[in-house]
Amino acid sequence: MGIISSGFRGRRSENPALPPGQHETQDFPVLTAGPAPLIPIDEWEFFITTENGLRLSWSWNEFLALPQEEITKDIHCVTSWSKLGTVWRGVSLDALFENVETTSDFATAHSFGGYTTNVPLWDLLGGKAWVAWEFDGEPLERAHGGPARLLVPHLYFWKSAKWIHGLELTGEDVPGFWESNGYHLHGNPWREERYS
Amino acid sequence: MGHLAGQHIDLRLTADDGYTAIRSYSVASTGMDEHLEITVDELSDGEVSPYLVRDLAVGDRLEIRGPVGGWFVWRPSNVNRVQLIGGGSGVVPLMSMIRAHQASNNEAPFKLLYSLKSPEASLYRDELRRLDQESAKLMVDYVYTRSTPEGWPVTPARLASDTLLAKIFPAEENPDVFVCGQTVFVETVADWLVMAGYSRESIKTERFGGTGGIR
Numbered sequence: 001m002g003i004i005s006s007g008f009r010g011r012r013s014e015n016p017a018l019p020p021g022q023h024e025t026q027d028f029p030v031l032t033a034g035p036a037p038l039i040p041i042d043e044w045e046f047f048i049t050t051e052n053g054l055r056l057s058w059s060w061n062e063f064l065a066l067p068q069e070e071i072t073k074d075i076h077c078v079t080s081w082s083k084l085g086t087v088w089r090g091v092s093l094d095a096l097f098e099n100v101e102t103t104s105d106f107a108t109a110h111s112f113g114g115y116t117t118n119v120p121l122w123d124l125l126g127g128k129a130w131v132a133w134e135f136d137g138e139p140l141e142r143a144h145g146g147p148a149r150l151l152v153p154h155l156y157f158w159k160s161a162k163w164i165h166g167l168e169l170t171g172e173d174v175p176g177f178w179e180s181n182g183y184h185l186h187g188n189p190w191r192e193e194r195y196s
Numbered sequence: 197m198g199h200l201a202g203q204h205i206d207l208r209l210t211a212d213d214g215y216t217a218i219r220s221y222s223v224a225s226t227g228m229d230e231h232l233e234i235t236v237d238e239l240s241d242g243e244v245s246p247y248l249v250r251d252l253a254v255g256d257r258l259e260i261r262g263p264v265g266g267w268f269v270w271r272p273s274n275v276n277r278v279q280l281i282g283g284g285s286g287v288v289p290l291m292s293m294i295r296a297h298q299a300s301n302n303e304a305p306f307k308l309l310y311s312l313k314s315p316e317a318s319l320y321r322d323e324l325r326r327l328d329q330e331s332a333k334l335m336v337d338y339v340y341t342r343s344t345p346e347g348w349p350v351t352p353a354r355l356a357s358d359t360l361l362a363k364i365f366p367a368e369e370n371p372d373v374f375v376c377g378q379t380v381f382v383e384t385v386a387d388w389l390v391m392a393g394y395s396r397e398s399i400k401t402e403r404f405g406g407t408g409g410i411r
Contacts (some may be wrong), residue, residue, distance in 0.1 A: 002208055002210040002216065002259045003210060003257045003258065004210055004211070004212050005209040005210055005211070005247070005252075005256065005257075005258065005259075006212075006256065007247070007251050008209045008210070008217075008242055008247050008251070009211055009215075009245075010209065010211055010212050010215050010216075010217045011243045020216070021208065021216055021217070021218040023217060023243060024217075029379065029401055029403070029404070030379045030383070030403050032401060032403065033268070033386060033400065033401065034268055034386070034396055034397075034399050034401055035386035035389065035390050035396055035399050035401065036383065036386070036387070037396070048336070079220050080206075080217075080219060080220065081220045087235045113396065143379070143383055167243060174349045177267075178267075180266075181265060181266040181267045182265060182266050194206070194260075194261075195261070195264055
């Protein structure tokens with residue numbers, strides 16, 4: 001236990017869905033390091049590159065033609081807010097990886113606008129991650145990563161790269177943008193993997 | 197304690213039964229003095245800020261982590277001119293940069309554009325006024341959205357693109373731009389800057405609060 005702050009009681013939410021140190025918000029805060037990029041839908045694509053030089057890509061229409069899933073998940077931001085029961089629509093990374101042969105253990109997510117974040121492949125496959133393009137029944141707002149963002153809800157939300165462009169598979173765990181700026185390489189909220 | 201201007205700390209409060217709450221606060225001090233200063237805006241429905249503002253007493257111990265963040269920061273080695281744009285309490289990390297700049301021998305010009313509701317809402321009011329008058333390397337401009345000081349030449353209004361662009365370093369001068377405030381404010385300002393030709397790479401943003409329904 002940390003230093004006791006005498007007289008502090010807090011709000012006493014004993015919600016077991018909240019990881020340690022998190023508080024629930026009804027709002028949907030936006031945290032982005034720079035201006036939100038504007039991506040015309042006809043220029044949008046999602047790619048996967050492998051260590052063998054294979055490059056798969058999907059246009060917006062090809063992406064929408066893939067099996068779509070409705071996803072209801074809690075999300076947790078490293079700045080300590082959590083939003084419970086958020087509803088998304090998108091494509092499972094399992095579907096996108098269906099024809100990908102790889103021995104890589106890690107991926108670097110690349111966003112339009114230059115943002116990057118690293119995620120172990122193990123955290124992206126097996127029904128754990130999606131490319132989401134709808135939030136709460138509406139097309140994803142640009143401020144929240146529209147037209148589409150990565151959704152990796154079991155990790156802190158900076159891993160859910162906004163304006164996702166594609167995944168580069170790598171043999172090593174290469175720190176992305178926030179990971180190079182002091183944040184944890186992995187980012188599991190239940191273990192409070194906030195900072196490096 | 198050493199830190200970079202613009203960084204933040206995580207502050208963790210623990211109740212006597214182990215319940216904890218964590219919040220991030222921007223650091224307002226320069227990193228060169230021995231004290232760490234934060235500015236807390238009390239939210240009436242807040243869990244942590246009312247405690248910090250009303251209950252915390254001299255001598256109480258606090259658990260902090262950091263300073264953290266290596267992105268929304270200004271370093272004295274940076275030779276570019278700097279445009280700071282703050283909305284409301286978004287001025288806090290910008291003040292840290294202003295103080296670090298003043299304390300350094302970095303002579304690159306700084307400008308602050310501070311958008312706020314009323315003169316009374318100004319954080320660091322006397323210090324900013326003094327620096328604006330006395331420091332040759334800092335210029336401060338205000339935009340008032342609800343009420344103005346007596347004799348102010350313009351009526352209060354929300355910040356508009358042309359007002360903003362008239363008061364800041366032009367894009368041709370390639371300033372480093374730091375924008376901090378509520379989400380809507382930051383989104384709007386950042387979009388105007390990009391449309392006016394400021395390069396995306398030169399604009400760093402820090403947002404707080406909800407989306408307020410922007411698309």
